[in-house]
Amino acid sequence: QTVVTQEPSLTVSPGGTVTLTCASTTGAVTSSFYANWFQQKPGQPPRALIYSTDNKHSWTPARFSGSLLGDKAALTLSGVQPEDEADYYCLLFYGGTWVFGGGTRLTVL
Amino acid sequence: EVQLVESGGGLVQPGGSLRLSCAASGFTFSSYWMHWVRQAPGKGLVWVARIKTDGSSTNYVDSVKGRFTISRDNRKSMMFLQMNSVREEDTAVYYCARGASSGYVVSYWGQGTLVTVAS
Numbered sequence: 001q002t003v004v005t006q007e008p009s010l011t012v013s014p015g016g017t018v019t020l021t022c023a024s025t026t027g028a029v030t031s032s033f034y035a036n037w038f039q040q041k042p043g044q045p046p047r048a049l050i051y052s053t054d055n056k057h058s059w060t061p062a063r064f065s066g067s068l069l070g071d072k073a074a075l076t077l078s079g080v081q082p083e084d085e086a087d088y089y090c091l092l093f094y095g096g097t098w099v100f101g102g103g104t105r106l107t108v109l
Numbered sequence: 110e111v112q113l114v115e116s117g118g119g120l121v122q123p124g125g126s127l128r129l130s131c132a133a134s135g136f137t138f139s140s141y142w143m144h145w146v147r148q149a150p151g152k153g154l155v156w157v158a159r160i161k162t163d164g165s166s167t168n169y170v171d172s173v174k175g176r177f178t179i180s181r182d183n184r185k186s187m188m189f190l191q192m193n194s195v196r197e198e199d200t201a202v203y204y205c206a207r208g209a210s211s212g213y214v215v216s217y218w219g220q221g222t223l224v225t226v227a228s
Contacts, residue, residue, distance in 0.1 A: 001171075034213030038154070045204055045221055046146075046154065051214035089154050093213050096168045098144070098156040 002026055004092055006101035011109050012080045020104045021072040022090030028071035029092065035073035036091040037066055039084075040103075046089065050075060082108050111135040111217045113205050118222030121195055129222060131188040131205030138186035139163070142208030144215060145179060145190050147201035147224075155201075159208060160188065173199075195226045 003025045012018040022035060029035065037050040048057050050066035053073060063079045073090055085108040090101040117129040131143070145157040158169045158179040167179050178191040188205055202221040208214065 036213075036215050038215075040154075045218040047218070048214075048216045051216070052212060055214075057216060087153075091154075091156065091215060097170065098159070098215075100146075100154040100156055103153040 002094060002099050004090065004099045004101040006088075006090060006104045008102070009105045009107065011107045012077070014080060014082055014108055016080050017076065017078045018080060018106065019069065020075045020077075020088055020090075020106070021069060022074070022092065022101050023072045024092060026094075029068065029073045031068065033073065033092040033094075035066065037064075037073075037075045038089045038091065040087045040089065041085075049088075077106075080108055084108055111207065113207065113217060113219035115203060115205050115219045115222035118203065118224045120225045120227065121192075122228050123195060123197060123226055125195055125226075127192045127195065127224060129190040129192065129203055129205075129224070131190075131219060133186045133188070133205075133207070136207070138181075139183035140210045142210075143179075143181060143188045144206045144208050145188075146204045146206055146218075147199075148204070148221075149198075149201040152201075157203070158190065162210075192224070195224075197226050200224060200226045 005023045034052045038046040040046040054066040088104045112134045114132045121127045144159045160167050160179045176194045181188045204221045205219045207217040
């Protein structure tokens with residue numbers, strides 16, 4: 001069974017930079033996994049941030065960026081704002097099916 | 110404006126059936142893959158199923174294979190999830206989401222509909 005792993009929680013100071021990662025039990029995450037990233041705040045549906053590893057949607061703030069970092073997909077927030085406090089999920093493509101990571105709860109403190 | 114509106118959720122007994130609907134507007138529905146994603150109370154997101162633009166190809170997470178069926182009606186810009194033999198662990202908010210016309214992206218989401226499986 002494929003498992004996608006994210007940091008359960010991270011804390012960052014306002015104005016700081018934080019990187020969230022997304023790993024696969026099948027091995028290295030490459031561009032062929034077309035990593036997507038989503039932000040979810042309490043009581044709201046998820047909001048798409050990044051697709052195909054490093055592409056931003058038209059509504060994605062410039063401080064969010066996606067990349068591959070070693071053998072993982074990564075989401076970096078630079079100049080973190082208080083409103084960035086949320087749960088973040090990655091989504092990886094496995095040649096027909098998709099699998100979400102367990103999510104990272106980001107606290108801005 | 111892209112809009113996705115789910116409906117059909119509610120309380121269903123274990124072993125029962127339920128049909129969820131997703132009404133789409135604001136885009137050319139027939140040009141996009143569509144997905145169902147669920148989220149159990151207090152838990153993370155789980156990808157459930159996807160369907161190709163013309164309905165000719167579908168994929169499912171293992172836990173729902175043989176029990177759930179995804180379908181679409183492009184004339185009505187609607188997507189469906191037929192849920193049979195439901196289990197308590199199927200209790201979740203079910204979201205519909207728009208996939209890609211080309212490429213690999215999941216972009217717009219509906220507000221979700223709650224399915225509760227309990228006796």
